[in-house]
Amino acid sequence: MFTFDQVGNFSVSQLCKPARVITAVNKQLPGPALHVHEGDTVVVHVISNSPYNVTIHWHGLFQRGSQWADGPEMVTQCPIRPGMRYAYRYNVTGQEGTLWWHAHSSMLRATVYGAIVIKPRVGGRGYPFPKPDREEVLLLGEWWNDNVVDLEREAFLTGNLVRPADAYTINGKPGDLYNCSGGRKHHRHQTHNLKVQSNSTYLLRIINAAVNTPLFFKVAGHRFTVVAADASYTTKYNTDVIVVAPGQTVDALMLAEADPSRLYYMAASPYQSAVPALPFSDTTATGTVEYVGQRNTKQRQSRLVMVRRPRVNDIATAHRFLSSLTALVRPGGLTVPLAVDTRMFVAFGLGVSDCRKGQTRCRRNAPVFAGSMNNASFVLPTGAVPLLEAHYRNVSGVFKRDFPDNPPVPFDYTKPPARLGFTAKSTRVKKLRYNATVEVVLQNTALVARESHPMHLHGFNFFVLAQGFGNFHHQDAAAAAATEKRYNLVNPQERNTVAVPPGGWAVIRFVADNPGMWLMHCHFDAHLPIGLAMAFEVQSGPTPDTALPPPPADLPRCLD
Ligand code: C2O
Numbered sequence: 001m002f003t004f005d006q007v008g009n010f011s012v013s014q015l016c017k018p019a020r021v022i023t024a025v026n027k028q029l030p031g032p033a034l035h036v037h038e039g040d041t042v043v044v045h046v047i048s049n050s051p052y053n054v055t056i057h058w059h060g061l062f063q064r065g066s067q068w069a070d071g072p073e074m075v076t077q078c079p080i081r082p083g084m085r086y087a088y089r090y091n092v093t094g095q096e097g098t099l100w101w102h103a104h105s106s107m108l109r110a111t112v113y114g115a116i117v118i119k120p121r122v123g124g125r126g127y128p129f130p131k132p133d134r135e136e137v138l139l140l141g142e143w144w145n146d147n148v149v150d151l152e153r154e155a156f157l158t159g160n161l162v163r164p165a166d167a168y169t170i171n172g173k174p175g176d177l178y179n180c181s182g183g184r185k186h187h188r189h190q191t192h193n194l195k196v197q198s199n200s201t202y203l204l205r206i207i208n209a210a211v212n213t214p215l216f217f218k219v220a221g222h223r224f225t226v227v228a229a230d231a232s233y234t235t236k237y238n239t240d241v242i243v244v245a246p247g248q249t250v251d252a253l254m255l256a257e258a259d260p261s262r263l264y265y266m267a268a269s270p271y272q273s274a275v276p277a278l279p280f281s282d283t284t285a286t287g288t289v290e291y292v293g294q295r296n297t298k299q300r301q302s303r304l305v306m307v308r309r310p311r312v313n314d315i316a317t318a319h320r321f322l323s324s325l326t327a328l329v330r331p332g333g334l335t336v337p338l339a340v341d342t343r344m345f346v347a348f349g350l351g352v353s354d355c356r357k358g359q360t361r362c363r364r365n366a367p368v369f370a371g372s373m374n375n376a377s378f379v380l381p382t383g384a385v386p387l388l389e390a391h392y393r394n395v396s397g398v399f400k401r402d403f404p405d406n407p408p409v410p411f412d413y414t415k416p417p418a419r420l421g422f423t424a425k426s427t428r429v430k431k432l433r434y435n436a437t438v439e440v441v442l443q444n445t446a447l448v449a450r451e452s453h454p455m456h457l458h459g460f461n462f463f464v465l466a467q468g469f470g471n472f473h474h475q476d477a478a479a480a481a482a483t484e485k486r487y488n489l490v491n492p493q494e495r496n497t498v499a500v501p502p503g504g505w506a507v508i509r510f511v512a513d514n515p516g517m518w519l520m521h522c523h524f525d526a527h528l529p530i531g532l533a534m535a536f537e538v539q540s541g542p543t544p545d546t547a548l549p550p551p552p553a554d555l556p557r558c559l560d
Contacts, residue, residue: 001042001043001044001045002032002034002042002043002044002045003026003044003045003047004025004026004031004032004044004045004046004047004056005026005045005047006025006026006027006047006049007023007024007025007026007046007047007048007049007050007054007080007112008023008024008048008049008050008051009021009022009023009049009050009051010022010023010024010027010028010029012024012029014143014145014167014174014190015143015145015166015167015174017145020145020147022111022147022148023050023051023052023054023103023108023111023112023149024111024112025112025114028114029111029172030113030114030115030139030141030171030172030209031101031112031113031114032114033114033115033116033117033137034101034114034115034116034117035117035119036092036116036117036118036119037092037118037119037120037121037122038092038093038094038095038096038118038119038120038121038124039091039092039093039121040091040092041089041090041091041092042088042089042090042091042092043087043088043089044056044087044088045085045087046080046085046086046087046088047085048080048081048082048083048084048085049082049083050082050108051082052082052105052106052108052149053073053079053080053081053082053105053106054079054080054103054105054108054112055071055072055073055077055079055080055103055104055105056071056088056101056102056103056104056112057070057071057072057101057102057103057104057458058070058071058088058090058099058101058116059099059100059101059102059116059247059456059496060095060099060100060116060230060231060249060461060496060497061090061092061095061099061116062093062094062095062459062460062461062514063090063459063514063516064091064093064514065090065091065545065549066089066090066091066549067388067459067514067515067516067517067548067549068388068549068551068552068555069088069089069090069552070458070459070516070518071088071104072104072458072519073104073105073380073386074380074381074386074387075380075386075387075388075458075517075519075535076386076387076388076516076517077386077388077555077556078384078386078555078556078557078558079105079556079558080556081556081559084556085554086554086555086556087552087554089552092118095118095231095232096118096119096120096228096231096233097118097205097228097229097230097231097232097233097249097251098115098116098117098118098137098205098206098207098228098231098249098250098251099115099116099118099230099231099249100113100114100115100116100139100207100209100249101113101114101115101116102114102209106148106149106152106153107148107149107151107152107162107211107525108148108149109209109211109525110141110142110143110144110148110211110525111148113139113141113209114139115137115139115205115207117135117137117205118231127227128227128233128328128330129227129236129253130201132201132202132203132253133197133200133201133202134196134197134200134201134202134203135202135203135204135205136194136202136203136204136205137171137205137207138170138171138192138204138205138206138207138217138266138287139170139171139172139207139209140168140169140170140206140207140208140209140210140215140217140244140268140285141168141169141170141172141209141210141211142165142167142168142169142209142210142211142212142213142281143165143166143167143168143169143174144165144166145166148211151163152526152529155526156529156530158368159367159368159369160368160369161369161526161530162211162212162525162526163279164212164213164279164280164281165210165211165212165213165281166281166283167281167283167285168210168213168215168268168269168270168281168283168284168285169268169285170192170266170268170285170286170287171192171287172192173190173191173192173285173287174190174283174285174286175190175191175192175267175284175285175286175287176190176191176286191286191287191288192266192287192288193287193288193289193290194266194287194288194289194290195290195291195292196256196289196290196291196292197256197291197292197293198256198257198260198291198293199255199256199257200255200256201253201254201255201256202253202254202255202256203227203251203252203253204224204251204252204253204254205249205251206242206244206249206250206251206252207244207248207249208244208245208246208247208248208249209246210246211246211524211525211526212246212524212525212526213246213270213271213272213280213281214243214244214245214246214270214271214272214318214452214454214499215243215244215268215269215270215271216241216242216243216267216268216269216270216271216309216310216314216317216318217241217242217243217244217250217266217267217268218240218241218242218266218267218269218307218308218309218310219254219264219265219266219267219289219307220264220265220266220267220289220305220306220307221258221259221262221264221305222240222254222255222256222258222264222289223238223239223240223254223255224238224239224240224242224252224253224254225237225238225252225253225254226238226239226242226250226251226252226325227251227252227253227328228249228250228251229248229249229250229251229325229493229495230248230249230461230494230495230496230497231249231496232327232461232493232494232495233327233328233330234325234326234327234328234493235325235326235327235328235491237324237325237326239321241310241317241321242321243271243317243318243321243322243499245322245452245454245497245499245523246454246497246523246524246525247454247456247496247497247523248454248495248497248499256289256291258291258305260291260293261291261303262291262303262304262305263288263289263290263303263304263305264288264289264290264304264305264307265286265287265288265289265304265305265306265307266286266287266288266289266307267284267285267286267287267307267309268284268285268286269284269285269309269310269312270282270283270284270312271310271312271313271314271318271452272312272313272451273313273315273318273450273451273452273502274313274449274450274451274502275312275313277448277449277450278449278451280312282312284309286307288304315452315501315502318452318499319501322467322499322501323467323501325493326488326491326492326493327463327491327492327493327494328491329490329491334491334494336463336465336489336490336492336509337437337509337511338489339437340437340438340439340509341433341436341437341438342405342432342433342436342437342438342439342512343405343438343439343440344405344406344430344438344439344440344441345405345406345407345411345440345441345443345472345474346373346374346407346440346441346442346443346534347373347374347375347407347411347420347443347445348371348372348373348374348442348443348444348445348453348455348522348532349371349372349420349444349445349446349447349448349453349532350369350370350371350447350448350449350451350527350530350532351370351371351372351420351421351422351423351445351447351448352367352368352369352370352421352422352423353367353368353370353372353377353422353423353424353425353531367422369448369530370423370425370530370531371423371522371527371528371530371531371532371533372420372423372531372532373403373520373532373533373534374403374404374405374406374407374408374534375404375407375408375419375420375423375424376403376404376423376424376426376428376531376534377423377424377425377426377530377531377532378425378426378427378428378521378531378532378533378534378535379425379426379427379531380427381398381399381427383398383558384557384558384559385398385558386558387399387427387429387517387535387537388516388517388548389551391516391517391537391548392548392550392551398427399427399428399429399535399537400426400427400428400429401428401429401430401431401537402428403428403429403430403534403535404428405430406474407420408420410475411443411445411471411474412471413443413445413446413470413471413503414470414471416445416446416447420445420447421447423531425531428534429517429534429535429536429537430534430535430536430537431536431537431539432512432536432537432538432539433512433539434512434513434515434538434539434540434541434542434546435511435512435513435541436511436512437509437510437511437512438509438510438511438512438536439465439507439508439509440507440508440509441472441474441505441506441507442455442498442500442505442506442507442508443471443472443474443505444500444501444502444503444504444505446502446503450502450503451502451524452499452500452501452502453499453500453522453524453527453532454497454498454499454500454522454523454524455497455498455500455506455520455521455522455523456496456497456519456520456521456522456523457496457497457508457510457518457519457520457536458496458518458519458520459514459516459518459536459538460496460510460511460512460514460518461494461495461496461510462494462495462496462498462508462509462510463492463493463494463508463509463510464492464493464494464495464498464506464507464508465487465488465489465492465507465508465509466483466486466487466488466506466507467498467500467501467504467505467506467507468483468501468504468505469501469502469503469504470503470504470505471505472505472507487507497523512536512538513541513546514538515538515539515540515541515546515547515548516538516548517535517536517537517538518535518536518538519533519534519535520533520534520535520536521533521534
């Protein structure tokens with residue numbers, strides 16, 4: 001059992017600025033980590049003193065049988081209002097590795113987030129790799145010097161995107177490239193320092209909790225062996241750079257075998273494929289790796305080993321990492337379903353729409369940024385009934401079951417049709433039969449900028465069968481068949497968030513064996529409220545344990 005009993009004001013000082021009040025959990029930034037074992041039952045009591053509405057999402061957990069605990073505001077629940085509480089109850093079954101939790105309400109996830117560490121069950125078969133000597137969570141984040149809820153509101157009212165962050169962070173700390181006094185100085189209090197022992201192996205649990213930016217992660221003088229991603233074990237993959245998109249996690253082993261008399265930088269730096277089309281924060285979060293048992297710190301600081309960060313738009317490095325991972329096949333695990341019941345081709349990206357409801361400061365005929373999937377720009381229910389409740393109680397008028405399986409016009413990346421740029425707002429879901437095998441081609445339209453959007457699915461992991469650049473060619477049967485021949489059906493990586501290549505596509509497949517209402521959306525926080533989302537409505541199965549359970553008694557209610 002865990003208690004988030006102080007979701008509310010916390011005063012922190014960052015980047016040499018005076019202290020500022022943020023919403024945080026239990027007066028910690030990042031928030032408390034949940035350490036659990038596979039098979040555990042978890043109860044988290046959330047008590048809010050925040051001035052804002054809040055919900056908590058357990059990113060990557062399936063929530064089988066606990067669908068009302070998933071957390072996205074107005075999808076599975078009404079917000080927890082100031083002064084109110086809700087107990088999230090769920091089982092952690094069939095997943096091991098690293099996940100995380102975050103607010104799923106306004107832009108609060110910038111400061112309301114923490115790790116979920118799921119170890120193998122006690123007495124079970126353990127890790128599929130030699131037990132590391134120590135484990136370390138590294139939560140990568142993004143920091144703004146302003147109140148993020150105000151920032152997002154301002155962006156919404158004007159129809160703009162939220163401005164780039166002021167800094168990236170490692171475990172809440174921006175590192176020593178930000179100095180208050182001019183001149184490079186080692187600021188210990190704002191730098192995450194990992195102490196290591198020579199010849200020991202560290203399991204680094206790296207989480208991209210950043211709001212809008214994919215990140216490169218490196219440690220000077222050290223290499224990694226990736227062993228898991230999104231709480232799914234991978235075939236061992238050796239690399240000196242790790243790439244994590246917002247929402248994703250990577251578990252990597254790092255052997256501490258460098259010259260112990262020196263101090264090594266770790267760095268989290270931005271990956272923005274759309275540079276220079278889009279503004280981004282050109283800063284780097286730094287931390288240090290320090291070998292213990294070495295006395296002379298003064299001398300060591302002068303022997304800092306710098307890290308060379310990848311170019312901000314180094315698409316090749318990012319793609320190599322993201323497309324090279326494969327699943328580790330263990331006895332009894334991983335069977336890719338071969339017969340597909342439902343096929344969808346979803347062209348998604350940024351475009352424009354008319355002023356959104358409630359936008360006061362955008363002019364009638366001046367279009368504003370909007371995200372869309374198959375030209376539908378998703379809006380959450382604005383009434384008092386969240387999607388899951390509308391599904392459960394059969395309330396009509398909350399959503400429509402007509403999310404299109406294909407874009408309204410054929411998509412061609414080389415000459416993107418203008419009609420895909422202008423979108424209409426709606427709340428359209430795709431209804432799925434229980435246990436249907438679903439394949440979705442996610443085609444990035446890149447109409448506005450060639451970004452790599454991290455597409456996240458709630459309630460499931462999916463297999464990433466293939467990914468590539470340019471057109472998927474779904475209109476051309478022969479070309480599509482040729483691409484299908486290249487699908488990895490043997491050991492595709494299993495994920496809950498796929499970084500779709502910039503101006504490219506990814507093919508995902510999953511089995512809809514989890515009844516409920518599940519969002520699929522871009523995990524750039526700035527793209528969710530402008531509509532780069534849709535939802536799957538998965539029907540209940542035939543037996544009681546495959547049916548959606550009734551809502552818990554303490555489920556928050558909306559104000560009418
Ligand atoms: Cu981690 Cu819907 O999000």
